[in-house]
Amino acid sequence: MDYKSAGVDIEAGYKSVELMKEHVKKTMRPEVLTNLGGFSGAFSMEKFKDMEKPTLVSGTDGVGTKLKLAFLMDKHDTVGIDCVAMCVNDIACAGGEPLFFLDYIACGKNYPEKIAEIVSGVAEGCQEAEAALIGGETAEMPGFYPEDEYDLAGFAVGVVDEKDIISGRDLAEGDVLIGIASSGVHSNGFSLVRKVFEMTKESLDTYYDELGKTLGEALIEPTKIYVKALKSVKKSGVRIKACSHITGGGFYENIPRMLKEDTRAVVKKDSYEVPAIFKLLQKTGDIDEHIMYNTYNMGIGMVIAVDPGDTEKALRALEAAGETAYEIGIITIGEKGVALV
Numbered sequence: 001m002d003y004k005s006a007g008v009d010i011e012a013g014y015k016s017v018e019l020m021k022e023h024v025k026k027t028m029r030p031e032v033l034t035n036l037g038g039f040s041g042a043f044s045m046e047k048f049k050d051m052e053k054p055t056l057v058s059g060t061d062g063v064g065t066k067l068k069l070a071f072l073m074d075k076h077d078t079v080g081i082d083c084v085a086m087c088v089n090d091i092a093c094a095g096g097e098p099l100f101f102l103d104y105i106a107c108g109k110n111y112p113e114k115i116a117e118i119v120s121g122v123a124e125g126c127q128e129a130e131a132a133l134i135g136g137e138t139a140e141m142p143g144f145y146p147e148d149e150y151d152l153a154g155f156a157v158g159v160v161d162e163k164d165i166i167s168g169r170d171l172a173e174g175d176v177l178i179g180i181a182s183s184g185v186h187s188n189g190f191s192l193v194r195k196v197f198e199m200t201k202e203s204l205d206t207y208y209d210e211l212g213k214t215l216g217e218a219l220i221e222p223t224k225i226y227v228k229a230l231k232s233v234k235k236s237g238v239r240i241k242a243c244s245h246i247t248g249g250g251f252y253e254n255i256p257r258m259l260k261e262d263t264r265a266v267v268k269k270d271s272y273e274v275p276a277i278f279k280l281l282q283k284t285g286d287i288d289e290h291i292m293y294n295t296y297n298m299g300i301g302m303v304i305a306v307d308p309g310d311t312e313k314a315l316r317a318l319e320a321a322g323e324t325a326y327e328i329g330i331i332t333i334g335e336k337g338v339a340l341v
Helices: 010-027 046-050 066-073 079-093 112-129 188-195 215-220 227-233 250-258 275-287 289-294 308-320
Strands: 055-060 097-107 132-140 150-161 178-179 242-245 263-267 301-305 325-333 338-340
Touching: 010 112, 010 132, 046 242, 055 079, 066 079, 066 150, 066 188, 066 215, 079 097, 079 112, 079 150, 079 227, 079 242, 097 112, 112 132, 112 150, 112 227, 132 275, 150 289, 178 308, 188 275, 227 301, 227 308, 242 250, 250 263, 250 289, 250 301, 250 338, 275 289, 301 308, 301 325, 308 325
Parallel strands: 097 132, 263 338
Antiparallel strands: 055 150, 097 150, 178 301, 178 325, 242 301, 263 325
């Protein structure tokens, strides 16, 4: 009897590490002091001594049941982007610059090529966020996960000068809400998606004219990473007063998180065109509109609040960063919360 006969292939683990190294090295930053394969990752803070009060910010998240879609489509090179996005977007919401990322993959059986494919997506997400992938863990857990399934989660650390933290504390009546377009469903609400649409190869391979692609292609589209977009706004001289990453809980749960007491966000639903995937989802599942806005991003992945005099400058900065953005609402005085009109 040995470990391999118990279902854990140590040699496959070694091969996975070797295959992922080519992807990981693309994410390196000068501050990284260790190589992949050590017991921990070291990251120098020397660069941040010029900040008045350097403050660490962190985020952790997973991809959720969107992974079921990846299993069915046998497509594993984009879910890593989702994993990074869900962590670094939260850091960016606080005004932070993501520094480094660690991933955790738990699987029923270690297929080195599949693991490397997953990590290639993680690395791509890290490159987009300008964060270094400095470590991680691949855990082979036979009997716990089916052989062809896995779970994927991550953890990110960033830094921000304390004076630049985005907290919403200076929100004022009349501040403008700008919505930055999402790339689709992102990584939330897939338990409902899988109830609405039949999760078969035939269903996912069905082409929809309104989507301009197959259902599977529309749903697997990775979560957009907003780090560079928010950096662009900051570099333009615009101060972001508050920021919300529209994740699980949609508009109704996430927008209030950016507000201070006695301020209310009023969002105009007709200020932008809701993407076709959400319309198809709502129609096919006969889902109430309130539930849609309480579950999905509905085409807006990030919301920022700025002074009304900075609106045009912020929109231009976002356009220059390659983003599609809309003026979607305003801040009013009232009970803390959000109203969709």
